[in-house]
Amino acid sequence: MALVVQKYGGSSVGDPERIRNVARRVSRYRAQGDDVVVVVSAMSGQTDRLLQLAGELAELPNEREMDVLLATGEQVTIALLAMTLIEMGCPARSMTGVQVQIRTDSAHTRARIAGVDTAVVRTVLEGGQVAIIAGFQGVDPAGNITTLGRGGSDTSAVAVAAALGADSCEIYTDVDGVYTTDPNICDKARKLDRISYDEMLELASLGAKVLQIRSVEFAKKYKVPLHVRSSFNDTEGTWVVEEDESMEQLTVAGVAYDRKEAKISVRGVPDRPGIAAQLFGALAAQNIVVDMIVQDVGEGGQASMTFTVPQADLKRALTVIEPVARELGSAQVVSDTSIAKISVVGVGMRSHAGVASRMFEVLAREGINVLMISTSEIKVSCVIEEKYTELAVRVLHDAFGLAETKGQEAAKRGG
Amino acid sequence: MALVVQKYGGSSVGDPERIRNVARRVSRYRAQGDDVVVVVSAMSGQTDRLLQLAGELAELPNEREMDVLLATGEQVTIALLAMTLIEMGCPARSMTGVQVQIRTDSAHTRARIAGVDTAVVRTVLEGGQVAIIAGFQGVDPAGNITTLGRGGSDTSAVAVAAALGADSCEIYTDVDGVYTTDPNICDKARKLDRISYDEMLELASLGAKVLQIRSVEFAKKYKVPLHVRSSFNDTEGTWVVEEDESMEQLTVAGVAYDRKEAKISVRGVPDRPGIAAQLFGALAAQNIVVDMIVQDVGEGGQASMTFTVPQADLKRALTVIEPVARELGSAQVVSDTSIAKISVVGVGMRSHAGVASRMFEVLAREGINVLMISTSEIKVSCVIEEKYTELAVRVLHDAFGLAETKGQEAAKRGG
Numbered sequence: 079m080a081l082v083v084q085k086y087g088g089s090s091v092g093d094p095e096r097i098r099n100v101a102r103r104v105s106r107y108r109a110q111g112d113d114v115v116v117v118v119s120a121m122s123g124q125t126d127r128l129l130q131l132a133g134e135l136a137e138l139p140n141e142r143e144m145d146v147l148l149a150t151g152e153q154v155t156i157a158l159l160a161m162t163l164i165e166m167g168c169p170a171r172s173m174t175g176v177q178v179q180i181r182t183d184s185a186h187t188r189a190r191i192a193g194v195d196t197a198v199v200r201t202v203l204e205g206g207q208v209a210i211i212a213g214f215q216g217v218d219p220a221g222n223i224t225t226l227g228r229g230g231s232d233t234s235a236v237a238v239a240a241a242l243g244a245d246s247c248e249i250y251t252d253v254d255g256v257y258t259t260d261p262n263i264c265d266k267a268r269k270l271d272r273i274s275y276d277e278m279l280e281l282a283s284l285g286a287k288v289l290q291i292r293s294v295e296f297a298k299k300y301k302v303p304l305h306v307r308s309s310f311n312d313t314e315g316t317w318v319v320e321e322d323e324s325m326e327q328l329t330v331a332g333v334a335y336d337r338k339e340a341k342i343s344v345r346g347v348p349d350r351p352g353i354a355a356q357l358f359g360a361l362a363a364q365n366i367v368v369d370m371i372v373q374d375v376g377e378g379g380q381a382s383m384t385f386t387v388p389q390a391d392l393k394r395a396l397t398v399i400e401p402v403a404r405e406l407g408s409a410q411v412v413s414d415t416s417i418a419k420i421s422v423v424g425v426g427m428r429s430h431a432g433v434a435s436r437m438f439e440v441l442a443r444e445g446i447n448v449l450m451i452s453t454s455e456i457k458v459s460c461v462i463e464e465k466y467t468e469l470a471v472r473v474l475h476d477a478f479g480l481a482e483t484k485g486q487e488a489a490k491r492g493g
Numbered sequence: 494m495a496l497v498v499q500k501y502g503g504s505s506v507g508d509p510e511r512i513r514n515v516a517r518r519v520s521r522y523r524a525q526g527d528d529v530v531v532v533v534s535a536m537s538g539q540t541d542r543l544l545q546l547a548g549e550l551a552e553l554p555n556e557r558e559m560d561v562l563l564a565t566g567e568q569v570t571i572a573l574l575a576m577t578l579i580e581m582g583c584p585a586r587s588m589t590g591v592q593v594q595i596r597t598d599s600a601h602t603r604a605r606i607a608g609v610d611t612a613v614v615r616t617v618l619e620g621g622q623v624a625i626i627a628g629f630q631g632v633d634p635a636g637n638i639t640t641l642g643r644g645g646s647d648t649s650a651v652a653v654a655a656a657l658g659a660d661s662c663e664i665y666t667d668v669d670g671v672y673t674t675d676p677n678i679c680d681k682a683r684k685l686d687r688i689s690y691d692e693m694l695e696l697a698s699l700g701a702k703v704l705q706i707r708s709v710e711f712a713k714k715y716k717v718p719l720h721v722r723s724s725f726n727d728t729e730g731t732w733v734v735e736e737d738e739s740m741e742q743l744t745v746a747g748v749a750y751d752r753k754e755a756k757i758s759v760r761g762v763p764d765r766p767g768i769a770a771q772l773f774g775a776l777a778a779q780n781i782v783v784d785m786i787v788q789d790v791g792e793g794g795q796a797s798m799t800f801t802v803p804q805a806d807l808k809r810a811l812t813v814i815e816p817v818a819r820e821l822g823s824a825q826v827v828s829d830t831s832i833a834k835i836s837v838v839g840v841g842m843r844s845h846a847g848v849a850s851r852m853f854e855v856l857a858r859e860g861i862n863v864l865m866i867s868t869s870e871i872k873v874s875c876v877i878e879e880k881y882t883e884l885a886v887r888v889l890h891d892a893f894g895l896a897e898t899k900g901q902e903a904a905k906r907g908g
Contacts, residue, residue, distance in 0.1 A: 094546065094549040094550050097550060098550065128569065131509065131573060132572075132573065132576060134509040135509050135512060135513065135576060135577045135580070136576045136577060136579070136580035137580065138580070139576040139580070140575065140576045140579045140580075142586075143573075143576040143579070143587055144572070144576065146568060146571065146572035146575070146587050146589075147568075147569060147572035147573065147576075149568070150565035150568045150569050150572075153561060153562075153564070153568070154543070154546075154562060154565050156561065157547075157558045157559070157561035157562035157565075158546060158547065158550055158558075158562065160555065160558040160561070161547060161550060161555045161558040161559065161562075162550045162551060164551070164555045164558070165550070165551035165552065165553070165554070165555075171557075172558055172561050174561075174638075176591065177636060221592060223589075
């Protein structure tokens with residue numbers, strides 16, 4: 079008998095028929111003798127409907143009230159799922175974030191979880207009921223309703239699993255698991271049986287959308303095994319777990335890409351200390367996140383500073399940067415949105431040299447120019463022209479042997 | 494400076510434009526220096542949408558979960574109204590039933606209010622904010638979300654007003670106030686300036702839909718002056734207040750009608766003690782509410798028992814009654830849905846004799862046969878054939894002088 083936390087996203091509970099499917103799966107686990115805690119998101123479309131109503135009434139809706147509004151989405155789902163289970167003869171009980179006491183700070187619309195009380199949930203489980211918890215929401219020290227930001231239900235589920243010491247946390251979604259790369263652009267993409275927390279963190283921050291980054295951080299911190307899988311079938315998904323030695327035998331675990339960044343170059347600034355601080359300080363003050371940064375010094379002590387920001391923030395970033403650049407005597411500020419960031423990720427890089435050079439070699443062979451480079455202990459990212467995105471993903475996927483058969487990978491990864 | 498509780502029903506907050514109108518009215522009161530507490534219902538249509546979702550998932554939805562589901566309706570409205578006010582520059586703060594601590598018993602879907610904590614609301618008011626409270630919902634001693642049943646927001650508002658010792662409780666709705674009868678069937682119907690709690694109670698239970706009965710009981714018990722008025726204009730509505738002597742000068746305050754009842758006759762039962770108990774005990778066991786009861790004894794000691802039940806319960810009532818009637822040796826059970834109950838109500842009846850006989854006389858003059866009669870201290874009700882409903886309402890409205898001009902009534906009622 080195990081204690082399992084299951085999280086179902088918005089598309090998995092998007093209509094009554096899907097809610098019924100979730101209820102069937104939950105009651106099957108319960109019938110096997112497992113203790114089940116379910117964490118659910120709002121039905122898909124609900125959050126957008128509420129955001130639209132708010133948008134019609136306030137240009138800059140008050141964030142405390144926004145949280146009161148958005149928290150109703152998950153509250154609807156917990157009630158519907160609980161009544162469906164009860165109707166099926168499976169005892170269940172819904173709980174809001176306030177009722178569980180999912181304690182957060184007071185940063186409305188992007189609160190961070192400080193702790194999860196387990197008393198109420200344990201009482202429900204001990205009473206033989208399925209505990210159904212509203213994801214995405216919590217309560218601050220003053221009793222205000224808070225929310226964790228988009229995708230926050232993943233984090234709720236992992237936090238609940240950590241607090242309860244659950245045997246595993248299953249993340250149900252509309253894909254079968256974590257893939258070596260996006261199957262939509264590379265038909266050799268293969269589902270991974272296992273991946274380490276660190277690799278998953280890099281993939282999530284490099285463009286893979288399957289899990290919210292903070293949920294993986296939480297899982298890593300509290301060593302909660304995550305099982306990412308589809309709510310539409312019974313296929314095993316991908317386990318996100320602690321790194322083990324077998325993983326290192328495969329140098330690269332996946333290839334990620336991101337077409338949502340823009341590149342800004344500030345040319346002809348003096349090459350002296352403090353320039354970078356002035357430029358990036360101005361951006362940070364506007365809450366604009368800078369990803370990659372490259373500086374190079376040309377002739378006559380003139381430097382050029384190139385960096386990437388989210389495309390959505392480009393206009394704001396230019397407004398901030400242009401006066402600073404003028405002040406620094408910059409000759410030119412140019413921007414480019416036709417770029418893509420391609421990354422290879424794998425804990426094996428720690429022990430295998432030459433991943434970066436192999437990556438450059440493969441791209442060069444296809445005539446793909448590398449515009450910027452950034453590396454970490456377990457990833458290499460290159461910015462290239464956007465039109466080469468699919469080609470780059472496919473050749474790197476091949477070059478690092480990611481298209482190997484499942485059997486081969488299982489042997490290597492000990493899956 | 495006064496403390497005012499305002500309640501806005503579902504149609505008054507039915508879309509963003511109407512919510513904005515409510516916000517404008519609230520901020521006008523605030524600008525006058527009044528302390529304002531607002532109690533709101535779910536946006537019209539929302540509750541039905543949620544009920545439909547529940548209906549698709551469970552034939553007999555669990556009532557605890559139903560309350561969790563339905564309570565989201567008001568939570569959406571409080572958040573939207575609060576953010577609209579804040580955007581207008583009027584400080585406001587929303588509160589759910591749990592956050593206020595509107596304490597109820599645990600009778601899910603029809604809970605009764607046990608008390609309202611005022612600490613949080615007072616703190617909000619003292620901070621110069623408008624307090625916006627979700628109507629219809631509360632919390633039971635175990636922390637479960639409860640709801641008060643349809644129309645419960647009226648009761649929430651009156652309970653909050655009573656707990657705070659508010660100067661008045663304004664009930665905003667889509668009509669201008671309480672009328673002497675339904676303006677849709679009698680064009681001489683006139684808005685009342687004032688009416689007593691007792692009269693309002695009778696009118697509400699006899700078919701007038703303007704206020705929930707329990708809210709009037711609450712207002713009477715705690716002497717909260719109610720002001721029923723339209724949210725679409727600034728016209729004075731109707732004050733529901735304690736009875737005073739001037740009211741008795743007008744014998745009848747209003748004429749009500751109800752076409753939603755059905756008549757059942759059980760003929761040929763023995764005229765001996767215990768028969769009524771057997772029949773009505775069986776109905777009570779099925780939670781069927783019996784309204785009027787008439788028993789008459791014919792020849793040979795054979796009695797006939799006639800009573801009314803809601804049309805919606807007729808089928809169930811007959812299923813219950815028929816075996817009991819057979820057992821009692823009844824010759825026949827017949828039912829009739831083409832009936833209407835017409836009532837005249839007024840505290841003046843306490844001191845004016847002859848209202849009932851005047852009513853029978855007026856109906857007889859029009860050839861309207863009276864099928865059943867029921868009286869209380871301040872009302873007389875007659876069951877007649879349904880087709881005479883409008884005619885009966887109009888002739889009684891005339892006969893009791895309800896169409897008098899406003900000036901005349903004001904003089905008589907001291908309004």
